[in-house]
Amino acid sequence: MEVRFAREKEDGRMAAVVHQRPPSTAEPPQRAHRISANPKQDARTKVLAALRTRALLTTLAAALLFLASASGAFAQECLSCHSDASMTDSAGHSIAVDGKKFSASIHGSLQCSSCHTDIKGYPHPEKIAPVQCQTCHADQQSALSGSVHAKSSQHPCTSCHGNAHEIFPKSDPRSAVYPLNVPKTCGACHSKDGVATKDGLPSVYPLYMDSIHGFALSKEGLLVAANCQSCHGSHGILRHTDPASPTFKANIPQTCGSCHAKIDVEYEQGIHGHALAMHNPKAPVCTDCHTAHAILQPTQAAFRMQSTPICGNCHQDKFSTYRDTFHSQLGSLGGYVETARCWDCHGAHDVRPASDPASLIAPANLVTTCGRCHAGANLKFVQYQPHANARDRKMNPGLYYVRLFMNLLLVSVLTFFLIHTILWLIRSRYEQVKSGKGGKNA
Ligand code: HEC
Ligand code: HEC
Ligand code: HEC
Ligand code: HEC
Ligand code: HEC
Ligand code: HEC
Ligand code: HEC
Ligand code: HEC
Numbered sequence: 438m439e440v441r442f443a444r445e446k447e448d449g450r451m452a453a454v455v456h457q458r459p460p461s462t463a464e465p466p467q468r469a470h471r472i473s474a475n476p477k478q479d480a481r482t483k484v485l486a487a488l489r490t491r492a493l494l495t496t497l498a499a500a501l502l503f504l505a506s507a508s509g510a511f512a513q514e515c516l517s518c519h520s521d522a523s524m525t526d527s528a529g530h531s532i533a534v535d536g537k538k539f540s541a542s543i544h545g546s547l548q549c550s551s552c553h554t555d556i557k558g559y560p561h562p563e564k565i566a567p568v569q570c571q572t573c574h575a576d577q578q579s580a581l582s583g584s585v586h587a588k589s590s591q592h593p594c595t596s597c598h599g600n601a602h603e604i605f606p607k608s609d610p611r612s613a614v615y616p617l618n619v620p621k622t623c624g625a626c627h628s629k630d631g632v633a634t635k636d637g638l639p640s641v642y643p644l645y646m647d648s649i650h651g652f653a654l655s656k657e658g659l660l661v662a663a664n665c666q667s668c669h670g671s672h673g674i675l676r677h678t679d680p681a682s683p684t685f686k687a688n689i690p691q692t693c694g695s696c697h698a699k700i701d702v703e704y705e706q707g708i709h710g711h712a713l714a715m716h717n718p719k720a721p722v723c724t725d726c727h728t729a730h731a732i733l734q735p736t737q738a739a740f741r742m743q744s745t746p747i748c749g750n751c752h753q754d755k756f757s758t759y760r761d762t763f764h765s766q767l768g769s770l771g772g773y774v775e776t777a778r779c780w781d782c783h784g785a786h787d788v789r790p791a792s793d794p795a796s797l798i799a800p801a802n803l804v805t806t807c808g809r810c811h812a813g814a815n816l817k818f819v820q821y822q823p824h825a826n827a828r829d830r831k832m833n834p835g836l837y838y839v840r841l842f843m844n845l846l847l848v849s850v851l852t853f854f855l856i857h858t859i860l861w862l863i864r865s866r867y868e869q870v871k872s873g874k875g876g877k878n879a
């Protein structure tokens with residue numbers, strides 16, 4: 438017990454007392470030097486001053502020590518039993534408290550009884566009331582009780598903040614809610630075998646960790662990369678079907694835009710942003726094209742391959758005509774080929790109709806747009822129609838007849854060779870039988 442007590446005194450609060458010393462030692466000699474010009478008297482004054490200072494200091498230190506031990510007495514008293522690491526209650530549940538970690542934590546200056554309000558000493562009351570964090574943190578509690586995590590038995594404060602005796606400020610890397618630690622904290626329930634997935638929610642943690650944000654956070658340690666909290670909030674988390682949620686469809690551009698500000702502006706200027714502002718339910722927001730948790734780097738082949746059909750989901754007619762053109766045929770030869778995707782001609786965020794002079798596909802801008810890849814593109818070159826519809830006789834008569842001719846040619850060539858092959862087979866069988874070498878094993 439003695440040893441443990443001595444060790445406990447080496448905690449954060451003792452260090453604070455030590456820190457207060459230097460200013461008081463530095464002051465008096467300086468003042469003495471200023472008062473006197475006589476070297477003899479000066480020396481005597483110095484000694485006296487030093488003696489006085491030492492006496493003063495000793496008294497001060499003793500007073501401070503007394504204060505420190507008085508304020509820590511209660512915690513020490515509790516810890517005289519509870520710092521035993523092997524201590525368990527009658528049910529076998531650990532009731533050990535690491536005094537060192539507790540005093541280093543944000544609550545280290547509190548008494549044990551600030552939280553355990555009904556325990557004043559030993560023996561303890563028959564029934565111990567649960568700790569109420571909200572007595573000091575009312576805002577967090579009220580936000581939490583209006584959120585998806587309102588059920589307090591399942592979501593006590595400690596479900597996200599970790600061990601109640603080892604809570605650190607959110608800016609401290611040891612905190613469970615430090616930006617780099619948030620995904621793991623939420624992921625404890627929102628991953629494959631987590632509680633949340635048993636409730637039927639998808640396992641989002643692994644998706645997030647493989648995304649550009651997860652990568653930036655976990656591999657590059659980028660504090661400003663989006664973690665769960667950046668998009669969902671912390672205590673007042675709402676379902677994405679709730680119009681007040683930052684993940685509600687209409688609010689998503691603003692949520693992503695809090696970091697990707699310039700893209701949000703471009704998006705809102707474009708036709709998709711306008712459609713959203715007009716409450717068009719079919720308008721795409723950031724997550725329709727990028728997903729919410731599995732966001733890829735847009736220069737990656739996987740993104741370029743999968744996003745063409747994503748634009749195509751909504752623009753099916755343009756997608757099917759694009760598929761007939763050289764650009765797409767090139768892209769579907771198998772494997773990945775660098776070719777023009779929808780947004781290389783239309784832009785990704787500031788998408789505008791051809792009739793808008795600021796559009797990349799406005800007739801006056803096509804030379805520049807195509808010229809990015811086709812050096813020397815001129816007005817004649819851009820006559821080429823990226824969405825030419827060979828099935829539409831009225832719109833594209835030339836193409837229509839060429840397609841018709843090519844298809845007829847293909848069919849007749851195939852038919853000719855089919856007949857040829859059949860005749861050839863019959864003929865060769867006939868020859869075999871005739872030459873007598875035939876029979877069952879021929
Ligand atoms: C003399 C040793 C001793 C001292 C001093 C002591 N405790 Fe305990 N405490 C125990 C024991 C033993 C138990 C387990 C009781 C049981 O088995 O139900 C316990 C249980 C507890 C529990 C409940 C744990 C549970 O089962 O959920 C809390 C909380 C607690 N103590 C807090 C304190 C606080 C705060 C102080 C200081 C004011 C303190 N204790 C001082 C011995 C002590
Ligand atoms: C910031 C508030 C807070 C402070 C300060 C605090 N505790 Fe706790 N303590 C809790 C919470 C929360 C629990 C979890 C059980 C509950 O919700 O009642 C807990 C649980 C315990 C338990 C039960 C074992 C366990 O870990 O579940 C013991 C024993 C205990 N505390 C002792 C202490 C002692 C000793 C101190 C002072 C050194 C102390 N506590 C200071 C909040 C606090
Ligand atoms: C669903 C997880 C979760 C739960 C449950 C939770 N917190 Fe938090 N808490 C967080 C996150 C994440 C942060 C960091 C917020 C940030 O970085 O801005 C945080 C931050 C805090 C802060 C710092 C100030 C602030 O609001 O940013 C306090 C204080 C706090 N929480 C107290 C509590 C209390 C008290 C409870 C229980 C009533 C609680 N928390 C429950 C996730 C949670
Ligand atoms: C007796 C009052 C009191 C109680 C009870 C209490 N706290 Fe605190 N808490 C404080 C004080 C004081 C601070 C430090 C001041 C500050 O920075 O907000 C603090 C800070 C925090 C922080 C860090 C805030 C930050 O800046 O990141 C978190 C997280 C936190 N408390 C969570 C809890 C949780 C969880 C509980 C319940 C287990 C709890 N508190 C119970 C008084 C209390
Ligand atoms: C202790 C486990 C646990 C932790 C930790 C946790 N959650 Fe949850 N979460 C759940 C459960 C369970 C639900 C389902 C609640 C319900 O539907 O009643 C849920 C629901 C949600 C939902 C709503 C899903 C929907 O649309 O229905 C979101 C969003 C969410 N959590 C995000 C988070 C974030 C972000 C964090 C970290 C800051 C987090 N959760 C931490 C267990 C947890
Ligand atoms: C870049 C922003 C962003 C980040 C980071 C993020 N989410 Fe989400 N999350 C969303 C959006 C937006 C939705 C709404 C549904 C959708 O669009 O797919 C969502 C939906 C959810 C849902 C409900 C899923 C459903 O289909 O009902 C859960 C649970 C969830 N997120 C948890 C988390 C957790 C846990 C993390 C961290 C590991 C996280 N989210 C990180 C933006 C984000
Ligand atoms: C908290 C700030 C933050 C929020 C909110 C955020 N992001 Fe990010 N995002 C970043 C940072 C930082 C990077 C850079 C990561 C890197 O380059 O390593 C990034 C990267 C990206 C990238 C890859 C960019 C590239 O050039 O490689 C895409 C795409 C992206 N975010 C989309 C989104 C979407 C969609 C949302 C909303 C659902 C969103 N982000 C919300 C901070 C954020
Ligand atoms: C209609 C689909 C679509 C929507 C809606 C969309 N994006 Fe994009 N985004 C893309 C495509 C396609 C790219 C790739 C552009 C490229 O490679 O030139 C991209 C690229 C990005 C990049 C990488 C940087 C860049 O400019 O190339 C970020 C970051 C990004 N988007 C964020 C967002 C955010 C934030 C929103 C919502 C405000 C959003 N996106 C809305 C399709 C979309």
Ligand code: HEC
Pocket residue numbers: 708709712717719720721722725726747748749750751752779780783784785788789790791
């Ligand atoms: C979720 C569905 C959706 C997705 C995904 C989508 N769009 Fe759109 N797009 C729309 C809607 C809705 C409009 C607006 C129609 C209106 O208001 O007339 C629109 C308008 C346009 C227009 C203007 C021409 C017109 O018909 O009004 C172009 C060009 C366009 N989108 C290109 C793209 C490209 C390129 C992508 C992929 C990067 C894409 N879209 C992804 C739904 C979508």
Ligand code: HEC
Pocket residue numbers: 745748749752755756759764777778779780781782783789790791792798803822823824825
């Ligand atoms: C090689 C450049 C190029 C590619 C690749 C391309 N487009 Fe286009 N797109 C154009 C041009 C030029 C026009 C205007 C002339 C026309 O309608 O044929 C256009 C027209 C459109 C329109 C109608 C715009 C309006 O104002 O009427 C939509 C919608 C559209 N494209 C969607 C897509 C989608 C979706 C993809 C990918 C599947 C795609 N485009 C691929 C160049 C391209």
Ligand code: HEC
Pocket residue numbers: 763764767775776777778781782803806807808809810811818819820821822823
């Ligand atoms: C992102 C780059 C890119 C953009 C933008 C682009 N193309 Fe292409 N295009 C290609 C590639 C790659 C090929 C195949 C290689 C080749 O033949 O040069 C190709 C091939 C072609 C071909 C057939 C082969 C040839 O060179 O004659 C035509 C015609 C064509 N593009 C027209 C256009 C027109 C018109 C535009 C603007 C509306 C455009 N392209 C925009 C990349 C692009």
